[in-house]
Amino acid sequence: MTDIIIAGIGQTPVGEHWDESLRSLAVQAIQAAIKDSGGLKPQALYVGNMLAASLSRQAHLGALLADYAGLRFDDAQHKAGIEAETVEAGGASGGAALRQGYLAVASGLVDVALVVGVEKFTDVIGPDLEAALATLTDADYESVHGLTLTAQAALLARRYMHENHVPADGLAGFPLTAHANGAGNKNAMYRKAIALDTYQKAEPVCEPLNIFDVAPNADGAAAVVLTRRELLPKDFPHPVVRLAASTITSDTLALAERSDPLWFAAAQASVEQAFQKAGITREQVDLFEYYDAFSIFAALSLEAAGFAKRGQGWKLAGDGSIALTGQLPCATLGGLKARGNPGGATGVYQVVEAAEQLRGQAGANQIAGARYALIQCLGGPASIAVTHILEKIGD
Amino acid sequence: MEIPRHWRLNQQRYGLVGEVCPHCEAKIFPPRDICPHCGGEAKTTYAFNGRGEVFSFTTIYEAPTGFDETAPYTVALVKLEEGPLVTAQLTDLGETRPEIGMPVEMVTRKLRSDGDERGMLIYGYKFRPVMR
Numbered sequence: 001m002t003d004i005i006i007a008g009i010g011q012t013p014v015g016e017h018w019d020e021s022l023r024s025l026a027v028q029a030i031q032a033a034i035k036d037s038g039g040l041k042p043q044a045l046y047v048g049n050m051l052a053a054s055l056s057r058q059a060h061l062g063a064l065l066a067d068y069a070g071l072r073f074d075d076a077q078h079k080a081g082i083e084a085e086t087v088e089a090g091g092a093s094g095g096a097a098l099r100q101g102y103l104a105v106a107s108g109l110v111d112v113a114l115v116v117g118v119e120k121f122t123d124v125i126g127p128d129l130e131a132a133l134a135t136l137t138d139a140d141y142e143s144v145h146g147l148t149l150t151a152q153a154a155l156l157a158r159r160y161m162h163e164n165h166v167p168a169d170g171l172a173g174f175p176l177t178a179h180a181n182g183a184g185n186k187n188a189m190y191r192k193a194i195a196l197d198t199y200q201k202a203e204p205v206c207e208p209l210n211i212f213d214v215a216p217n218a219d220g221a222a223a224v225v226l227t228r229r230e231l232l233p234k235d236f237p238h239p240v241v242r243l244a245a246s247t248i249t250s251d252t253l254a255l256a257e258r259s260d261p262l263w264f265a266a267a268q269a270s271v272e273q274a275f276q277k278a279g280i281t282r283e284q285v286d287l288f289e290y291y292d293a294f295s296i297f298a299a300l301s302l303e304a305a306g307f308a309k310r311g312q313g314w315k316l317a318g319d320g321s322i323a324l325t326g327q328l329p330c331a332t333l334g335g336l337k338a339r340g341n342p343g344g345a346t347g348v349y350q351v352v353e354a355a356e357q358l359r360g361q362a363g364a365n366q367i368a369g370a371r372y373a374l375i376q377c378l379g380g381p382a383s384i385a386v387t388h389i390l391e392k393i394g395d
Numbered sequence: 396m397e398i399p400r401h402w403r404l405n406q407q408r409y410g411l412v413g414e415v416c417p418h419c420e421a422k423i424f425p426p427r428d429i430c431p432h433c434g435g436e437a438k439t440t441y442a443f444n445g446r447g448e449v450f451s452f453t454t455i456y457e458a459p460t461g462f463d464e465t466a467p468y469t470v471a472l473v474k475l476e477e478g479p480l481v482t483a484q485l486t487d488l489g490e491t492r493p494e495i496g497m498p499v500e501m502v503t504r505k506l507r508s509d510g511d512e513r514g515m516l517i518y519g520y521k522f523r524p525v526m527r
Binding site: 126127128130131133134140141142143144145146147148150151154155156158159162205206207208209252254255256257258259261 | 404407425431432450451452453454455456457458459460461462463465468470471472479480481482483484495506507517519521
């Protein structure tokens with residue numbers, strides 16, 4: 001099969017954008033990605049979004065964003081906008097939208113696909129925001145009992161720390177690494193390293209999680225343009241980065257319905273399938289953009305991906321393994337914790353950042369000579385796991 | 396309001412009624428008609444005895460709409476004696492600090508109200524420490 005290329009990337013800074021709307025954020029990212037691709041003309045738009053219907057009272061984003069971004073056929077026969085639809089897979093919506101773009105371009109039916117992830121969180125705060133987020137759990141058996149996403153992660157963390165004798169600050173290395181890396185990313189929400197002491201004194205949110213164990217919900221949009229290698233312009237200005245694998249797997253929506261809640265089975269399956277598809281081994285991975293919506297998710301993802309034995313993933317955070325200079329750099333531009341977690345946009349940000357690494361555009365956070373990037377986003381506690389592998393193939 | 400939506404779940408909410416798989420004998424909660432263990436059809440109802448132990452727990456301070464008036468409250472994963480885990484609030488804790496492994500039993504309590512003054516109260520299972 002022909003190579004599917006990440007031809008263009010674009011992103012807005014992540015943060016509290018009081019002066020920007022859902023549509024303005026998306027349009028900025030789309031325009032940046034198209035420009036970065038050298039002006040490729042998309043034939044289909046896949047929008048990754050998680051909660052616009054609740055948070056902005058706005059569904060039907062495909063039509064809205066294709067129109068506002070001016071994505072129209074420019075020939076005389078087709079006086080209309082291009083194909084456009086929304087893809088929703090909870091927190092993995094962005095990754096799932098990218099998978100749809102990949103399928104479209106790989107099938108040969110679409111030559112150039114545009115994927116945009118967008119989320120506008122900050123127009124809603126307090127109990128209404130918690131209620132909107134809780135719709136991502138099982139309505140009949142989780143949220144009706146008052147469970148929240150953060151509490152779900154806390155339940156996992158409590159049991160994980162109990163079974164594996166993890167000290168109270170045993171997960172600290174995940175946010176510490178994220179914040180250290182966020183300092184070098186101009187699009188990150190938090191750009192300041194934190195000290196262990198700060199973590200240890202932090203306010204509990206949902207015990208055993210404290211405020212540094214929970215990535216901040218934030219506004220943002222990121223976009224990528226995909227095409228087949230032979231369709232790249234002759235003067236394409238970037239090192240060529242290929243989408244070497246794209247996989248999605250699923251698990252129970254409700255955490256309680258798993259026979260083994262501390263094992264992210266879907267995450268394991270999607271990573272294994274991705275390695276097989278890309279034809280690489282985990283030893284070849286130069287960086288891992290994991291889904292650290294909560295510190296405990298990072299630990300469980302490292303275990304599911306086979307980088308740590310079961311119950312040992314938390315140790316990689318403490319011993320420097322996941323730092324930029326470590327054996328397996330993770331969250332290289334701040335991850336969800338420091339870059340921020342713009343919901344359905346997050347999975348696209350991860351891919352944009354990994355592409356920057358492979359192109360050599362990651363500035364102070366550049367992983368020298370990076371060739372393979374493993375990227376994973378999760379919906380809920382790996383109720384959906386989306387894994388992508390990017391490979392640098394040209395100069 | 397969503398009255399039928401909650402009425403449909405009365406058996407589960409008030410009686411912890413799930414299913415037992417006729418093929419592999421797995422006990423299933425909530426009911427789903429297809430056994431998650433063996434994949435066979437499983438439509439035989441089975442009432443759980445309501446006893447179990449705390450598998451994990453946490454306390455929620457920033458609650459969703461409908462629960463914000465009762466915050467803080469403690470939610471748990473409870474491992475039922477018959478096997479399955481369920482998500483539920485812990486109640487009647489008094490001075491008891493919950494811990495992993497603590498024996499609990501099901502009781503029926505108000506889960507939430509839908510907010511407006513004529514709104515429906517939703518009842519269902521919570522778990523309390525087993526009286527010693």
